[in-house]
Amino acid sequence: MVKICCIGAGYVGGPTMAVIAHKCPSIEVVVVDISVARITAWNSDQLPIYEPGLEDVVKQCRGKNLFFSTDVEKHVCEADIIFVSVNTPTKTRGLGAGKAADLTYWESAARMIANVSKSDKIVVEKSTVPVKTAEAIEKILTHNSKGINYQILSNPEFLAEGTAIQDLLKPDRVLIGGRETPEGCKAVQALKAVYAHWVPEDRILTTNLWSAELSKLAANAFLAQRISSVNAISALCEATGANASEVAYAVGKDSRIGPKFLNASVGFGGSCFQKDILNLVYICECNGLPEVANYWKQVIKINDYQKSRFVNRVVSSMFNTVSGKKIAVLGFAFKKDTGDTRETPAIDVCKGLLGDKATISIYDPQVTEDQIQRDLAMNKFDWDHPIHLQPMSPTAVKQVSVTWDAYEATKGAHGVCILTEWDEFKTLDYQRIYDNMKKPAFIFDGRNVVDPEKLREIGFIVYSIGKPLDPWLKDMPAVA
Numbered sequence: 001m002v003k004i005c006c007i008g009a010g011y012v013g014g015p016t017m018a019v020i021a022h023k024c025p026s027i028e029v030v031v032v033d034i035s036v037a038r039i040t041a042w043n044s045d046q047l048p049i050y051e052p053g054l055e056d057v058v059k060q061c062r063g064k065n066l067f068f069s070t071d072v073e074k075h076v077c078e079a080d081i082i083f084v085s086v087n088t089p090t091k092t093r094g095l096g097a098g099k100a101a102d103l104t105y106w107e108s109a110a111r112m113i114a115n116v117s118k119s120d121k122i123v124v125e126k127s128t129v130p131v132k133t134a135e136a137i138e139k140i141l142t143h144n145s146k147g148i149n150y151q152i153l154s155n156p157e158f159l160a161e162g163t164a165i166q167d168l169l170k171p172d173r174v175l176i177g178g179r180e181t182p183e184g185c186k187a188v189q190a191l192k193a194v195y196a197h198w199v200p201e202d203r204i205l206t207t208n209l210w211s212a213e214l215s216k217l218a219a220n221a222f223l224a225q226r227i228s229s230v231n232a233i234s235a236l237c238e239a240t241g242a243n244a245s246e247v248a249y250a251v252g253k254d255s256r257i258g259p260k261f262l263n264a265s266v267g268f269g270g271s272c273f274q275k276d277i278l279n280l281v282y283i284c285e286c287n288g289l290p291e292v293a294n295y296w297k298q299v300i301k302i303n304d305y306q307k308s309r310f311v312n313r314v315v316s317s318m319f320n321t322v323s324g325k326k327i328a329v330l331g332f333a334f335k336k337d338t339g340d341t342r343e344t345p346a347i348d349v350c351k352g353l354l355g356d357k358a359t360i361s362i363y364d365p366q367v368t369e370d371q372i373q374r375d376l377a378m379n380k381f382d383w384d385h386p387i388h389l390q391p392m393s394p395t396a397v398k399q400v401s402v403t404w405d406a407y408e409a410t411k412g413a414h415g416v417c418i419l420t421e422w423d424e425f426k427t428l429d430y431q432r433i434y435d436n437m438k439k440p441a442f443i444f445d446g447r448n449v450v451d452p453e454k455l456r457e458i459g460f461i462v463y464s465i466g467k468p469l470d471p472w473l474k475d476m477p478a479v480a
Contacts, residue, residue, distance in 0.1 A: 001024070001026060001027065001028055001031070002027045002028070002080050003027070003028045003029050003078055003079045003080050004017070004020065004027055004028070004029045004030070004031070004079060004080070004081045004082075004083065005029075005032060005075045005078070005079035005081075005082050005083070006029070006030070006031045006082075006084075006085060006126070006269060006284075007032055007082065007083070007084050007085065007086060008033060008085035008086040008087075008126075009031045009032070009033035009035070009038050009042055009108050010033075010038075010049075010087070010129075011030055011038060011049055011051075011081040011087065011159075011161065011164070011271070011340065012026070012085040012126055012127065012157050012159065012196065013033075013049075013083065013085040013126065014031060014042060014047075014049060014054070014058075015049075015057075015081055015159065015164045015165060015168060016052055016083070016085070016126065016153045016157060016159075017029045017031045017083070018054065018057045018058045018061060018079070019057060019168040020194060020286075021061040021064075021065050021066035021444055022060060022061050023169075023198040024059045024065075024194060024197045024295065025064075025065055026065075027062075027065065027194065027480065028065050028067075029061075029065060029067070030066075030067045030068070030069055030075040030079070030339075031064050031066075031067070031068050031069070031070050031129065032068075032070065032072040032075050033068075033070065033072075034070065035070075036070050039068050039070045041071060042058070042068035043060055043062070045066050045405070049339065049340075050166060050338060050339040050366050051161065051162070051164050051338065052162065052165065052337055053163070053165035053166070054164070054165055057165060061255075065222060065247065068071070069371050070298075072112070073090040073115075074113065075117045075119060075407070075427075076112065076113055076116050076117070077116045077118060078117075079121065079368055079428065080119075080121070080122065080190075081121070081122045081124060081145075081190065081191065081194070082113060082121055082122070082123050082124065082310070083124045083126045083155075084109050084110075084123065084124065084125060084126060084127060084342055085126035085127050086105040086106055086109055086130050086317075087105050087127070087384050087385060088101045088102065088103060088105070088106060088127045088128060088275075088384075089102045089275075089310035089381055089384030089385055090102065090275050090278055091383045092379075092381050092382075093360060093381060096282050096416060098278070098381075099279065099281055099282035100130070100278075100279070100282045101106055101129065101130045101133075101134070101275075101279050101282075103129070103130075103133060103261055105282075106127065106137065107137075107140065107315050108131065108139045108447060109138075110123075110137045110141060111120045111140060111144070111198065113117070113142050114140060114144035114145065114146075114243060115127070115144070115148075115280075117148050117150075118148070118150075118174075119148065120149040120150070120152050121148070121151075122150075122151050122153060122187045122190055122191065122323065123141065123150055123152050123153070123214070123400070124146075124152075124153045124154075124155045124191060125152070125153065125154045125155065126155060126156070126157055126181075127424045128156065128157075128216055128220075128275070128279075129154075129176065129281055129304065130213070130215060130273055130279050130282070131213045131214045131217070131283055132210065132213070133213065133397070133448055134152045134154055134177075134209045134213065135209075136399060137152055138150070138152045139177065139221070140346045149177065149183065150236065150237060150360065151179065151183055151184055151186075151187035152178075152209070152312050153176055153177065153178045153187055153188060153191055153209075153464060154175075154176070154177035154178070154209050154212035154213050154308070154474075155175065155176050155177070155191060155212070155382070156175055156176070156212060156213070156215065156216035157216075158171065158172065158173070158175075158216070160221065161270065161335070161337075161338040161339070162336060162337030162338045163271050167441040169198070171203060171402075172203070173203050173204075173205050173258045174195045174199050174203060174204045174205070174379065175205050175207065175212050175215055175216075176188050176191050176195075176205070176206050176207075176212065177206070177208055177209045177210070177211055177212020177213065178191060178206070178209060179208075179209060180208055181355070183369050188206050188404065192204050192206065201473045203302070210365070213373055216276070217276045217277075217279060217280045217283075218280070219352060220272050220273055220276040220277070220430070221277050221280055221296055221299065222274060223261055224268055224274075224276075224277055224299050224300075224303070225262040225271065225296075225299045226262065226301075226315060227261060227267075227268045227303070228268075228272075228298070228299045228302040228303055228306075228454035229260045229265055230244065230263065230264050230466075231265065231267065231302055231303070231306045231465075231467070233247060233248075233264070234306075234465050234466030235305075235306075235309060237264075237466045237467070237468075238465075238466060238467070238469055240470075241331045241462055241468045241469075242425075242468075243466065243467055243468060244264040244376075244448075244466025244467065245263075245264070245448060245466065245467070247466075248262040248263065248407045250265065263447075263448065263449065264465045265306075265421075265446060265447050265448070265465060266306060266345045266346075266349060266419055266446030266447065266465065267303045267304075267306045267307045267332025267345035267348075268303055268334075268345070268388055269311075269335070269341075269342070269343045269344040269345050269346075269383070270335070270340070270342060270343055271340070271342040271343075272333050272414070273343070274300055274303070274343050274344055275384070276295050277297075277300055278300070278460060279343065279447065280293075280296050281293045281297055282294070283286060284344075298451065301450050303314045303345075303480055304348075306345075307348040307349060308348075308352065309351070310345075310417075310444065310446055310465070311321045311348075311349055311352030311353060311356075313393050313444060313463050313473070314327070314353065314442075314444050314463075315353075316357055316415065317442060317461065317463065317473050318319055318415060318442060321355035322353055322357070322358035322414070322415075323355075323356060323358070324328070324357060324358075324359065325358055325359065325413075325414040325417075325438075326355055326358075326360075326361060326362050326412055326413040326414060326438075327359070327361070327408075327414065327415050327417060328360075328361050328363070328409040328410040328413040328415070328417070329346060329349070329350060329360055329362040329363070329409070329416075329417050330364075330406055330409065330410075330416060330417065330418045330419065330420070330422075330425055331342060331363075331364050331419045331420025331425065331447070332346045332362055332364040332365055332367045332372055332375075332420065333344065333366055333367055333420050333422075334346075334348075334420070334421055335420065335421065336421045336422045336423065338366065339371075341367055341368035341372070341375050341411070342384070343369055344375070344419075344420075345419060345446070346362075346420070349417060349419060349446070350362070350376055350400070351376065351415075354376070354397065354400070357399070358399065359400075360399060360400045360401070360404045361400075361401050361402075361403075361406070361409040361413065362400065362403070362408035362409065363402070363403050363405060363406050364420065364422075365422060365424065369402035372400070372402050373385045373397060373402075376397050376400060377397060379382065380433070405431075406425070406428055406433075407428075407432065407433065407436070410433045410436065410437060411436045412436065412437065412438060413437050413438065413441075413443060414437070414438045414440070414442065415442035416433070416441075416442065416444065417436075417442070417444045417446060418444070418445045418446055418447055418449055419447065419448065420447065421447040421449050423446075423451075425449050425450070426449050426450065430450070430454075430455055430458055430460070434458050434459055434460060439459075440461055440472075441459065441460050441461070442459070442460065442461045442462075442463070443455055443462050443463070444458045444463045445462065445463065445464040446465060447465075448464055448465060448466070448467070450462075450464070452464045452467060452470075456470070461473075
């Protein structure tokens with residue numbers, strides 16, 4: 001029986017291993033993590049992450065061929081294939097601060113594997129890691145090998161949160177990179193055999209190590225670039241009276257471009273886009289390619305510009321001050337169908353409004369108050385470290401309250417900001433919301449989920465990203 005062990009029970013490790021166990025009944029899969037709380041949650045009825053379909057898959061396999069454990073060393077020692085999906089945060093200090101990946105957790109995982117292994121292992125990079133990480137890991141393992149053979153593979157994940165289980169069950173592609181040696185090819189085939197249980201042969205791509213590592217960074221950079229492209233156009237649409245949705249639809253009809261990822265919004269979020277582009281930028285700089293680095297930097301600059309532009313719209317339309325005014329924030333997760341708040345644009349928008357002394361009331365169907373308070377108090381990049389290494393529970397931000405109901409959040413508010421495209425926001429009773437708000441009542445739709453014309457009929461002053469401006473907003477400066 002093949003034994004697989006995955007180090008790291010987060011958004012990548014948990015769902016990926018659950019699907020492998022589900023599709024390969026003959027393989028024993030153990031997910032290990034040093035966090036007792038996280039493993040306890042994986043073994044309970046309340047899983048530590050929300051992902052549609054995840055619970056069913058876990059419950060079908062848990063205790064049969066899928067196990068969650070804190071006994072890291074025992075399971076690493078017994079495994080044939082070890083997946084490593086630990087955090088790879090952006091460095092906050094030292095060489096490459098603010099751009100380079102921090103491989104501390106990766107390196108300690110590699111050293112631990114070398115310490116406890118008694119048989120040959122295939123070690124698979126699953127975290128998003130910078131190019132050439134495999135080489136560093138390989139050196140650590142071979143220098144501490146005690147006669148054991150290790151093969152390093154890169155098998156980047158291409159999951160989108162909110163559809164992770166579907167992405168795993170029916171992937172566009174599975175990418176496996178390995179050394180181009182006889183042993184390397186054998187290791188690639190071994191991992192390929194696992195995926196071949198359910199993924200068609202023509203969707204399993206094999207490359208060299210560096211190509212696999214770089215493909216992941218490049219794919220995320222291309223996706224983020226599309227969002228920044230349409231967001232840049234949205235600013236021009238507002239200035240000229242064009243409609244970004246119409247423009248995006250017309251552009252997306254070109255089969256070479258395609259319609260996906262062309263929704264103008266308050267900005268992209270998520271744990272990977274910004275981190276991976278910063279990483280790409282750093283690798284370009286290290287390899288003497290400043291022009292390429294600057295090209296990719298622009299993608300993040302436009303994203304930051306879009307967030308500050310949104311805050312400026314809110315403040316300038318409300319008589320240039322939100323001090324002491326209640327602003328309702330609907331949606332805090334970085335996109336719908338996930339409880340994940342990593343790098344969500346809502347953090348920067350809320351901080352911008354708090355900076356102008358607003359009082360904020362937040363409602364999100366999947367995000368807890370504790371998480372929201374933690375996000376608003378945390379420094380940039382802190383979120384990507386294990387919870388016990390994050391700054392202690394922050395003092396709650398007093399001007400922020402969290403409710404479990406959109407109507408409660410908007411009661412008595414001067415303005416409403418929609419920052420996540422949850423389906424339920426499309427069907428709210430906006431007449432009821434309007435009746436309970438201070439007048440003039442503003443709606444700032446950062447995700448284009450509402451119909452601006454219908455809301456204007458109710459009496460709202462509406463700002464929708466990339467849509468023709470409400471007469472009220474026409475004379476307001478777009479950027480402070």
